[in-house]
Amino acid sequence: MRNHEAVATVEALRSGVTSRHLAAIFSYGREALLEQVERDLEVTTRDGRSRVLLLRGYYGEGKTHFLNIVFNRAQQLDFALSFVVLSKETPFSRLDRVYPKVVAATYLPKVAEPGVEALIRDLRPGSPETGELLSFTEQELHSKIYYVLRNYLESGDSYQQHLLYSDLAGEWLPLGQLKSMHRLNFGSPAKINRFRPQRDAWDYFRLLARLIKWRGLSGWIILFDEFELMGTLSLSGRAEAYCNLARFLFPDDSSQMESTYAIFGIASQFWPAVLVPQGRRRPDTEEVPARLKAKGELGKAEQARRAMNALLQDTVMTLEPLPGSEVRRMLGAVVDLHARAYGWQPEVDIEQLVEATRHDRLRTKIRYAVEYLDLKYLYGEDPFIRPGVLEDLSFEEVAIGEPDLEEN
Numbered sequence: 079m080r081n082h083e084a085v086a087t088v089e090a091l092r093s094g095v096t097s098r099h100l101a102a103i104f105s106y107g108r109e110a111l112l113e114q115v116e117r118d119l120e121v122t123t124r125d126g127r128s129r130v131l132l133l134r135g136y137y138g139e140g141k142t143h144f145l146n147i148v149f150n151r152a153q154q155l156d157f158a159l160s161f162v163v164l165s166k167e168t169p170f171s172r173l174d175r176v177y178p179k180v181v182a183a184t185y186l187p188k189v190a191e192p193g194v195e196a197l198i199r200d201l202r203p204g205s206p207e208t209g210e211l212l213s214f215t216e217q218e219l220h221s222k223i224y225y226v227l228r229n230y231l232e233s234g235d236s237y238q239q240h241l242l243y244s245d246l247a248g249e250w251l252p253l254g255q256l257k258s259m260h261r262l263n264f265g266s267p268a269k270i271n272r273f274r275p276q277r278d279a280w281d282y283f284r285l286l287a288r289l290i291k292w293r294g295l296s297g298w299i300i301l302f303d304e305f306e307l308m309g310t311l312s313l314s315g316r317a318e319a320y321c322n323l324a325r326f327l328f329p330d331d332s333s334q335m336e337s338t339y340a341i342f343g344i345a346s347q348f349w350p351a352v353l354v355p356q357g358r359r360r361p362d363t364e365e366v367p368a369r370l371k372a373k374g375e376l377g378k379a380e381q382a383r384r385a386m387n388a389l390l391q392d393t394v395m396t397l398e399p400l401p402g403s404e405v406r407r408m409l410g411a412v413v414d415l416h417a418r419a420y421g422w423q424p425e426v427d428i429e430q431l432v433e434a435t436r437h438d439r440l441r442t443k444i445r446y447a448v449e450y451l452d453l454k455y456l457y458g459e460d461p462f463i464r465p466g467v468l469e470d471l472s473f474e475e476v477a478i479g480e481p482d483l484e485e486n
Contacts, residue, residue, distance in 0.1 A: 084419035091412065092448045094441050101146035104411065107404040108144050111395065115148055119155060119339055123296045128287075128338040130326050132389065134346050135397030138439030141343040144397060145301045148341065152299045153187050157339075158290045160184040161301045170308050171318035173325075174275035177282050178248025180300065184286075187295065195243060197289040203231045207292065214288060218332070219281040222273045226251065227285075229259050238263075248282070250275055276318075280325060280333065287335040297337030306345040309352035316352075317366045320382035327388050328381075344389075346396075353389060362386060400440060406432060408440075409447050416451040424451055434463075 090100055115131065122129050135141045145161065152159045160180045164170050168179050185192050201208045208231065215224040223246075230242040238259055245251035253270055260268035290298045308319040325333065326340050354361040363386050370379035388394075400408070406428050413426050431450065435443040446463060453461035 088419045096143040128335045131341045132394040138441035156296045159299045171315040174279040181247045300340040303343040305342045306348035320385040324381040324385040
């Protein structure tokens, strides 16, 4: 008799796409790295500062899977967590486009649906906590945020509150409309500085970090996957992306995000294809600072240089291929899962599966095992499969290192 939950899990393995559900089942093999993350989180909660982990690994070796393991663990540790896959549509060169994706993919502990409205729902006008938050936004963040939050708290109009919350979620409210709201609500003009989303979106990140701590949570974890796709951006776009990475890596006291831990998942191919490529074009380590200096942006040139130097340091954590014992353990679990899913007792030589995929990535090993079991279940005999036919060349592998010719 079929076990429908096990069937759904096998189908997920067959697709080769990881998930939080799979991470909960196959969470072994990365214990040492997870322990390091947990130690970092303890320090982040204790001292209230922000930290970054740069995580590199080859395609198909489990970077996204590990990020999902962190996701599951973070919720147990009472952290808010955001998981964002970077792409051309969500380019790291544009924090004003990344921030709305972050908000939409933020999960609070014990809350099933993503979103951050719960963080401000319980704010009460006139309370000491609300006064402290308003003081923080007025003194340390862009003036627009102060007026958005103040009007959200004081307005009795539900449509206004919707628009103001939408601004806090990254749908930027025009300044003229915000000023009109403020005059209507308070009878006085709002003195708001010019708002430039690409530059000033950082203050919205800082507000969200403060709201998360105000709710009494341990802190905020942001998981950025597929950072390597910044290599598809133009030179100016890559320069901005490095500067934005520097904001996370090297915040000063005036731009710190409170109790925030960010992990950047980066494919190992990024280094030889983009950062320090051989032959095809000048490495970004030379070209990006030169471009920014030529534009007179010396501060940004230094920011980008520091970020690229960080990417070249030994402190970048490498996700090593799983040792043979762990691969055997995982494939054994796949066999057991397939047996429960379809109600049969397969006779499988795990060593045969390992030998057949000896030089292949982990994702291929798992898909090979599932395909092997599927065929044996259907035909009752050992099939012959070439692992290579299961390897699909992903968009990322095709696109990385092929930047747009058009400037962003």
